[in-house]
Amino acid sequence: MIAEIIAVGSEMLTPYRQDTNSLFLTGRLNELGIIVAFKTIVGDNLDHLTSAARTAIGRADLAIFMGGMGPTQDDLTREAVAAAVGIELKRDHEIVTALYKRFAERRLQMPENNAQQADVLQGAVILPNSKGTAPGQWLETEFDGKPRIIALIPGPPHEVREMWDTDCMVRLREKVPPAAMATRVLKVAMMGESAVDLRTSPIYKKYANVETTVLAGQGQVEFHLRATAATKDEAQAEVDHLADELEEELEDAVFSSSGESLEEIVSYYLQMRNAKLAVAESCTGGMIAERITSVAGSSRSFLGGVVVYSNDLKTLFADVPPLMIEAHGAVSKEVALALAENIRELCNADIGVGVTGIAGPGGGTEEKPVGLVFIAVSDGHKHEVVQRRFFGDRERVRRWASQQALDMVRRMLI
Amino acid sequence: MIAEIIAVGSEMLTPYRQDTNSLFLTGRLNELGIIVAFKTIVGDNLDHLTSAARTAIGRADLAIFMGGMGPTQDDLTREAVAAAVGIELKRDHEIVTALYKRFAERRLQMPENNAQQADVLQGAVILPNSKGTAPGQWLETEFDGKPRIIALIPGPPHEVREMWDTDCMVRLREKVPPAAMATRVLKVAMMGESAVDLRTSPIYKKYANVETTVLAGQGQVEFHLRATAATKDEAQAEVDHLADELEEELEDAVFSSSGESLEEIVSYYLQMRNAKLAVAESCTGGMIAERITSVAGSSRSFLGGVVVYSNDLKTLFADVPPLMIEAHGAVSKEVALALAENIRELCNADIGVGVTGIAGPGGGTEEKPVGLVFIAVSDGHKHEVVQRRFFGDRERVRRWASQQALDMVRRMLI
Numbered sequence: 136m137i138a139e140i141i142a143v144g145s146e147m148l149t150p151y152r153q154d155t156n157s158l159f160l161t162g163r164l165n166e167l168g169i170i171v172a173f174k175t176i177v178g179d180n181l182d183h184l185t186s187a188a189r190t191a192i193g194r195a196d197l198a199i200f201m202g203g204m205g206p207t208q209d210d211l212t213r214e215a216v217a218a219a220v221g222i223e224l225k226r227d228h229e230i231v232t233a234l235y236k237r238f239a240e241r242r243l244q245m246p247e248n249n250a251q252q253a254d255v256l257q258g259a260v261i262l263p264n265s266k267g268t269a270p271g272q273w274l275e276t277e278f279d280g281k282p283r284i285i286a287l288i289p290g291p292p293h294e295v296r297e298m299w300d301t302d303c304m305v306r307l308r309e310k311v312p313p314a315a316m317a318t319r320v321l322k323v324a325m326m327g328e329s330a331v332d333l334r335t336s337p338i339y340k341k342y343a344n345v346e347t348t349v350l351a352g353q354g355q356v357e358f359h360l361r362a363t364a365a366t367k368d369e370a371q372a373e374v375d376h377l378a379d380e381l382e383e384e385l386e387d388a389v390f391s392s393s394g395e396s397l398e399e400i401v402s403y404y405l406q407m408r409n410a411k412l413a414v415a416e417s418c419t420g421g422m423i424a425e426r427i428t429s430v431a432g433s434s435r436s437f438l439g440g441v442v443v444y445s446n447d448l449k450t451l452f453a454d455v456p457p458l459m460i461e462a463h464g465a466v467s468k469e470v471a472l473a474l475a476e477n478i479r480e481l482c483n484a485d486i487g488v489g490v491t492g493i494a495g496p497g498g499g500t501e502e503k504p505v506g507l508v509f510i511a512v513s514d515g516h517k518h519e520v521v522q523r524r525f526f527g528d529r530e531r532v533r534r535w536a537s538q539q540a541l542d543m544v545r546r547m548l549i
Numbered sequence: 550m551i552a553e554i555i556a557v558g559s560e561m562l563t564p565y566r567q568d569t570n571s572l573f574l575t576g577r578l579n580e581l582g583i584i585v586a587f588k589t590i591v592g593d594n595l596d597h598l599t600s601a602a603r604t605a606i607g608r609a610d611l612a613i614f615m616g617g618m619g620p621t622q623d624d625l626t627r628e629a630v631a632a633a634v635g636i637e638l639k640r641d642h643e644i645v646t647a648l649y650k651r652f653a654e655r656r657l658q659m660p661e662n663n664a665q666q667a668d669v670l671q672g673a674v675i676l677p678n679s680k681g682t683a684p685g686q687w688l689e690t691e692f693d694g695k696p697r698i699i700a701l702i703p704g705p706p707h708e709v710r711e712m713w714d715t716d717c718m719v720r721l722r723e724k725v726p727p728a729a730m731a732t733r734v735l736k737v738a739m740m741g742e743s744a745v746d747l748r749t750s751p752i753y754k755k756y757a758n759v760e761t762t763v764l765a766g767q768g769q770v771e772f773h774l775r776a777t778a779a780t781k782d783e784a785q786a787e788v789d790h791l792a793d794e795l796e797e798e799l800e801d802a803v804f805s806s807s808g809e810s811l812e813e814i815v816s817y818y819l820q821m822r823n824a825k826l827a828v829a830e831s832c833t834g835g836m837i838a839e840r841i842t843s844v845a846g847s848s849r850s851f852l853g854g855v856v857v858y859s860n861d862l863k864t865l866f867a868d869v870p871p872l873m874i875e876a877h878g879a880v881s882k883e884v885a886l887a888l889a890e891n892i893r894e895l896c897n898a899d900i901g902v903g904v905t906g907i908a909g910p911g912g913g914t915e916e917k918p919v920g921l922v923f924i925a926v927s928d929g930h931k932h933e934v935v936q937r938r939f940f941g942d943r944e945r946v947r948r949w950a951s952q953q954a955l956d957m958v959r960r961m962l963i
Contacts, residue, residue, distance in 0.1 A: 144762075144764075145760070145762045145773075146762050146764050146773060147588075148575065148584075148585045148586070148587075148588065149575060149579075149762075149773065150572045150573070150575045150576035150579065151572075152764075153567060153569075153572065155567070158564045158565070158567065159564070161562065161563060161564045162564035165563075165564065170562075171562045172562070172591070172592060172594070172597050173589065173590065173591055173597065173601065174561075174562065174589070174590040175587065175588070175589050175590075176587065176588040176589075177586070177587055177588075178586060179762070180586070183586050183587065183608075186608055187587065190604050194597075194600055205742065205743075205765075206742070206743040206746070207742065207743065207746040207750070207763055208746070208750055208754075209762070209763060241938075243741075246743045246744060246746075246747045247747075248743060248746065248747065249743055266940075266941060266942075291766060293941065293942060293945065348563070348565050350565060359565060414856075416835075419839075419842075420838050420839050420841070420842025420843070420847075420851075421830075421835030421836065421837070421838030421839035421842065421854075421856065422835065422839045423835070424834050424835030424838075424839075424856040425833075425834050425835040425836045425838075425839045427834070428833075428834025428835065428856070428858065428908075428947075429834070429943070429944060429947070431909070431910050431911065431943055432911065433834075433858075434858050434859075434912075437834075437858055438858055438859045438861070438862055439855065439856040439857045439858040439859055439862040439866070440835075440855070440856045441853065441854070441855050441856070441866065442828075442835065442838040442842070442853040442854045442855070442856070443853045444842065444847075444848050444851055444852055444853040445848070445852045445853055447852070447896075447897070448827075448852055448853040448896060451895065451896070452853070452855065452866060481865065482861075482862060482865070483861070494842075495845070496845050497845065497846065498848075529843070529845055530843060533842075533843070
């Protein structure tokens with residue numbers, strides 16, 4: 136079975152936006168042994184969209200349309216697919232009612248144009264959308280005498296994921312021979328890509344049956360391992376064996392062996408050790424707190440913290456002595472450590488983090504250039520302060536600094 | 550003239566890699582007033598590639614193939630395009646000689662398969678490649694009685710850029726009427742997509758010459774306007790005129806009229822008013838601070854703030870009386886307002902922001918469900934507190950809450 140993914144939206148035909156949903160979908164299709172043979176990106180133009188739909192449904196067994204399912208006049212996917220396949224759209228009154236109800240619950244009046252979201256391809260199954268208003272559609276039909284599956288799903292990434300995993304995977308699994316694929320994702324913090332590859336390529340090159348992809352960015356290197364075999368156990372054994380060898384080589388630089396993010400791992404370790412965390416951030420401006428609190432349940436181990444951008448606030452909220460700032464500068468080892476120690480004590484936490492640096496693009500000097508960051512972690516008994524120079528733009532410096540801080544917390548908890 | 554970009558390479562049909570060259574090419578084509586109507590991604594498979602080539606050359610005036618131009622057996626673009634158009638490939642002996650010379654200069658023997666890089670579509674102009682071995686090709690022909698331009702260029706990004714700018718732009722400029730394009734981006738905060746569209750589609754539909762794309766997500770709706778005309782001034786006048794009408798209709802819901810982000814606008818207004826901001830965040834966990842500090846130069850107007858996840862910290866860092874939390878709950882109008890008022894006073898800021906809510910997925914009750922958020926802004930003289938119920942996952946609730954808070958600060962500064 137070959138698939139085509141059609142991403143619908145004029146914004147993806149500008150120099151500014153890209154389709155990213157198709158990466159997620161491709162991963163899921165590959166799990167089922169389905170190959171993506173074509174991806175098409177087409178704008179909100181009825182002729183173009185109908186042409187793309189006809190081509191896709193002509194050449195692929197499975198055509199997945201993403202986007203163009205909303206309530207606006209630009210949302211033309213339903214209409215284009217109906218025209219391409221030569222079937223009718225019917226307005227589904229249950230969906231219309233549900234739409235009215237959804238608006239009523241929010242005490243809003245439903246704009247009339249919303250009703251087009253209830254137009255369903257004749258013969259299609261309706262896929263409920265728990266994350267948005269536009270339902271999806273699943274049609275099994277014939278085209279030019281060949282069996283075809285056509286899926287219509289909304290474009291917002293969280294809706295794509297939810298709808299695909301809830302309603303599409305089960306339907307598709309029935310259509311393909313049981314495939315036995317196993318995957319693993321290992322993540323490594325704060326090591327360069329070439330250093331990691333130098334040490335690991337002799338290892339993963341031995342495993343001809345495991346497809347290994349090495350990806351680097353944002354202060355981490357990821358190994359994506361994938362194996363296909365006669366049985367799930369066999370495939371799993373192959374990826375696990377390689378994963379074990381990689382972990383042995385890289386030791387505790389590997390922070391995640393099942394794909395978790397660094398903030399998830401830190402949250403997990405904190406809860407396991409029953410430890411509470413507090414942070415005092417200057418140049419990262421809340422990014423460390425934001426990353427930790429993005430993990431559900433993080434309130435059990437994260438107390439909070441302070442964003443002390445100005446010097447006054449460093450003193451007010453984290454008791455950093457003005458004389459220390461005067462003597463060493465706000466961006467200094469001493470201030471980073473004071474932030475970590477003091478926030479820990481003030482918040483009655485077990486571990487404190489302090490970060491101060493120059494994110495840029497302005498504010499650098501010869502002595503203290505853009506990208507210079509001091510990061511401190513303390514648990515009251517021992518502490519660690521590191522000085523780093525990160526390269527790149529403001530966002531990259533902040534991201535790497537937050538990554539370094541989270542990795543130091545992780546190492547302190549191991 | 551409409552264009553289609555065909556990116557060739559099986560790696561772009563995995564979950565890990567994306568075509569990015571097309572963003573660069575789209576920018577260049579738009580400069581000439583050429584619209585990209587389709588993008589296709591296809592693997593190194595002769596049947597698939599030939600089918601994609603036939604489709605593209607059938608529907609677009611200009612078809613640009615990137616990739617599949619190298620010396621390996623996987624490099625099939627030349628062969629596929631020849632088959633699709635129904636013309637011959639001829640081996641060019643000058644290119645073969647040049648290839649031999651290139652290898653000889655490096656004291657290497659040329660592998661035989663390298664010679665396929667010299668196979669040229671009959672009638673095509675050869676485009677020299679200063680950055681690699683595979684030359685490009687430029688063919689002006691007819692297909693189904695219609696004039697067609699077909700460009701074949703290698704895939705590596707630096708080769709694409711060099712070859713496009715050196716050899717393709719000049720050729721293309723001769724083919725299109727001198728045209729100029731102008732663009733504008735308007736952004737609207739905290740209004741639903743369909744409500745915005747209902748009010749604005751009667752306006753933008755009147756402007757047949759301006760292409761309007763409406764994008765929604767993360768608590769904002771964006772209008773991307775684009776017009777092409779004989780001169781830059783004329784094109785600019787068209788988009789500006791529509792932009793003015795849209796702003797008039799939506800009034801101060803439009804926070805940005807040249808594409809700036811909400812945090813950039815807030816930073817800009819703060820600096821313009823010489824006002825200082827401080828924030829006290831609970832459920833947003835630092836996201837508001839992180840967003841503001843992502844703007845370069847924000848330290849001039851952002852003092853900092855506190856992330857008060859636990860009740861103790863709400864009292865410690867933002868003086869919220871424990872009795873208030875007991876009486877109304879941590880997620881309440883009263884606590885949101887106390888956070889805003891107190892952080893403003895404590896930090897000696899002009900404007901204070903307080904946010905408290907239930908981001909989920911846990912922690913909701915019937916009375917205070919997941920997604921309930923109170924957001925307060927105060928400038929010491931006047932204040933505003935709103936109660937909102939956001940839908941979606943943890944990330945979405947937090948994002949919308951931070952968006953609402955930033956938009957309230959913006960409105961207070963207008």
